[in-house]
Amino acid sequence: MGSSIEKLEGPGFLCPYPFLKSLASITFSFSFSQDPTVSMFPASNHSSVTEFVLLGFSSDPTTNRILFIIFLLLYLCSVLGNGLIIILIYLDSHLHTPMYFFLSILSLLDMGYVTTTMPQMLVHLLSSSKIISFAGCWMQMYVFGALGLAECIFFVVMAYDRYVAICFPLRYMLILNWDLCVRLVVGTWASGFFFSLVHTIFTMNLPFCGPNIVNHYFCEGPSVRSLSCMDTHLIEMVDFVMSIFMVLVPLSLILASYVRITMAILKIKSTQGRYKAFSTCASHLIVVTLFYAPAIYIYMRPNSSYSPERDKQISLFYNMFTALLNPVVYSLRNKDIKAAFIKVVMRNRQVW
Numbered sequence: 001m002g003s004s005i006e007k008l009e010g011p012g013f014l015c016p017y018p019f020l021k022s023l024a025s026i027t028f029s030f031s032f033s034q035d036p037t038v039s040m041f042p043a044s045n046h047s048s049v050t051e052f053v054l055l056g057f058s059s060d061p062t063t064n065r066i067l068f069i070i071f072l073l074l075y076l077c078s079v080l081g082n083g084l085i086i087i088l089i090y091l092d093s094h095l096h097t098p099m100y101f102f103l104s105i106l107s108l109l110d111m112g113y114v115t116t117t118m119p120q121m122l123v124h125l126l127s128s129s130k131i132i133s134f135a136g137c138w139m140q141m142y143v144f145g146a147l148g149l150a151e152c153i154f155f156v157v158m159a160y161d162r163y164v165a166i167c168f169p170l171r172y173m174l175i176l177n178w179d180l181c182v183r184l185v186v187g188t189w190a191s192g193f194f195f196s197l198v199h200t201i202f203t204m205n206l207p208f209c210g211p212n213i214v215n216h217y218f219c220e221g222p223s224v225r226s227l228s229c230m231d232t233h234l235i236e237m238v239d240f241v242m243s244i245f246m247v248l249v250p251l252s253l254i255l256a257s258y259v260r261i262t263m264a265i266l267k268i269k270s271t272q273g274r275y276k277a278f279s280t281c282a283s284h285l286i287v288v289t290l291f292y293a294p295a296i297y298i299y300m301r302p303n304s305s306y307s308p309e310r311d312k313q314i315s316l317f318y319n320m321f322t323a324l325l326n327p328v329v330y331s332l333r334n335k336d337i338k339a340a341f342i343k344v345v346m347r348n349r350q351v352w
Contacts, residue, residue: 048210054214054216056217064125068125084341085107088344091340095337100336113147114324137219149246150191156250161176162281166264203221216312244300247300265278287325294314294315
């Protein structure tokens with residue numbers, strides 16, 4: 001494997017393989033004291049806040065019931081759509097290739113990503129209590145961040161897959177062998193969970209002296225950090241640096257890969273061949289744009305521009321709607337997925 005890959009490393013090779021190669025090897029219970037002085041540094045986490053209240057989208061019960069129905073349907077469609085892709089890829093032996101293996105991992109990431117926040121939001125829409133414990137908030141922030149960061153890096157892996165498939169079609173299976181594919185997947189998940197742990201520890205170790213009302217529908221880092229009773233400038237800088245490394249760097253590598261892909265596609269003489277190649281990459285570019293644009297806005301802007309209502313809407317978009325649109329984009333534009341679906345339906349009809 002090593003020798004075959006090294007052949008790719010040379011002049012003009014802009015795909016982020018060195019990066020991929022290294023990848024492969026936390027009852028609203030704020031206690032109001034009669035003493036007007038509230039301690040900023042209690043024993044456990046230097047905070048007098050033990051629980052948070054998530055405001056959500058509305059305080060009107062009727063509006064919340066309507067939102068519950070809408071978001072429940074969207075959540076079910078997202079989970080079922082991504083789950084269907086995973087099942088189809090598992091059942092159809094023709095889809096047992098690196099491209100579809102990576103697509104199934106993306107669907108798995110999306111299912112976990114949306115399940116981290118949506119079930120709790122649905123419960124809060126129907127409940128008068130919108131409390132989340134400090135530990136629950138910690139855990140939600142950590143898992144949400146881990147899956148999000150893993151997806152950021154995983155898009156680089158998928159871009160590399162398309163690069164090899166289009167620029168080196170004859171050596172595709174040799175270069176992207178199953179051992180390398182598994183290493184890349186494990187590397188992206190491990191990186192996401194590690195860097196999310198750093199981000200979560202920095203945020204949740206801040207002193208929270210009150211209030212404890214989070215103007216959001218889940219425990220997102222910037223929303224929780226805005227409640228801290230100390231200057232968070234240093235942590236914001238650390239977050240910004242991490243965002244550059246985990247968001248902008250992967251995005252730059254994806255763009256660099258697609259520059260090379262475009263150059264290779266333009267050399268294809270057949271119009272039908274060029275169309276097929278562009279169509280294969282278009283789905284990935286659509287998903288990358290839908291994911292990265294709101295994520296960059298949320299995590300790479302100054303705290304002074306924090307707007308709770310706008311941030312909730314944007315977070316809902318890249319949390320819920322990207323996970324919902326991914327199976328739609330990939331299935332409607334992919335003949336192999338549609339063919340596998342028809343094959344499974346026809347097989348079940350014959351059984352019945």
